[in-house]
């Protein structure tokens with residue numbers, strides 16, 4: 001086939017370009033150049049890291065050489081919520097921790113050495129203008145899919161989350177991280193409306209993020225305001241960790257009001273169009289699943305293209321299936337009150353008492369097994 005076009009150079013679009021490249025003479029990635037959420041903590045879960053390494057062999061080593069630390073999600077992680085803290089022990093769930101910006105740059109570097117992949121810093125206005133045999137739509141959250149491809153989904157499940165992310169970068173060595181490398185205080189409405197995340201990133205730095213559920217954005221303009229919010233995170237640990245450190249960057253703010261899951265109606269999608277990434281599922285970011293789900297979809301695309309049996313309809317049916325568990329976790333975790341939420345809370349309370357159950361939770365979260373099978 002001659003030409004494939006990817007709309008959007010985020011994680012989904014970049015990874016898709018890699019798997020298209022052996023099957024097309026030319027692959028063009030169009031990007032209008034804005035990934036505003038990049039300045040906030042972006043965890044790539046373990047299954048996402050495995051897919052990334054399969055797509056770009058050696059990339060994990062390059063990330064480690066760039067100064068990304070390996071984190072054990074039990075041993076190196078102090079993870080607290082309203083009910084207490086999760087156990088710490090040697091687990092099999094280990095990932096490299098990096099900024100979204102570095103991850104993106106590394107992937108672009110890998111693609112830049114592939115002769116049939118081209119980048120265009122342009123906004124695509126219409127699919128018909130692209131004159132390609134295949135168009136991969138990977139324009140991210142809030143991409144106006146209906147305007148580009150017609151009304152192609154049969155259902156859209158929208159949930160309001162009203163989260164504000166506020167982040168700074170610090171030097172790791174100025175933080176009081178005694179005996180652990182990353183810290184989570186889980187936001188959990190309605191009990192905890194404030195949460196905090198401290199994650200190491202490359203080069204001796206750490207991303208420090210406060211996540212707040214608020215219907216209207218509250219005043220938080222200075223570092224002093226940020227520290228005031230930090231003091232309100234229950235348990236006091238988040239504030240203790242950062243109180244003697246000075247931020248290296250200005251504060252980045254991102255507001256995410258809704259999550260959505262779009263169930264595509266495969267019959268309505270024109271031949272030659274593939275839809276992936278946040279265009280399909282824009283999840284609650286606190287569970288860190290978005291990039292991994294995008295990579296799972298790209299892995300599926302690769303398998304179907306390589307089997308020479310590719311058809312858009314089957315691809316989108318399978319893609320809908322990949323989104324089920326991430327969406328359930330995102331939905332249940334976002335709800336203030338529901339039967340699912342009560343079960344999740346009880347389950348997490350048990351995880352705080354049992355390493356076995358906690359390990360099961362980590363494996364499900366990291367895409368290493370389904371809820372029924374991971375133990």
Ligand SMILES: Cc1cc2nc3c(=O)[nH]c(=O)nc-3n(C[C@H](O)[C@H](O)[C@H](O)COP(=O)(O)OP(=O)(O)OC[C@H]3O[C@@H](n4cnc5c(N)ncnc54)[C@H](O)[C@@H]3O)c2cc1C
Nearest residue numbers: 008010011012032034042043124140277278285288290291
């Ligand atoms: C605050 C926040 C924190 C998050 N934390 C995590 C996390 O810890 N872990 C995780 O896995 N996920 C996280 N996510 C989710 C993650 O950001 C997304 O799932 C992921 O970026 C999806 O990748 P994508 O390629 O589909 O979209 P994006 O990364 O958003 O990329 C879309 C690209 O398309 C381009 N584009 C859009 N329209 C056009 C057009 N018409 N023409 C050309 N280009 C266009 C945009 O410029 C953009 O570069 C978080 C999200 C938010 C908001």
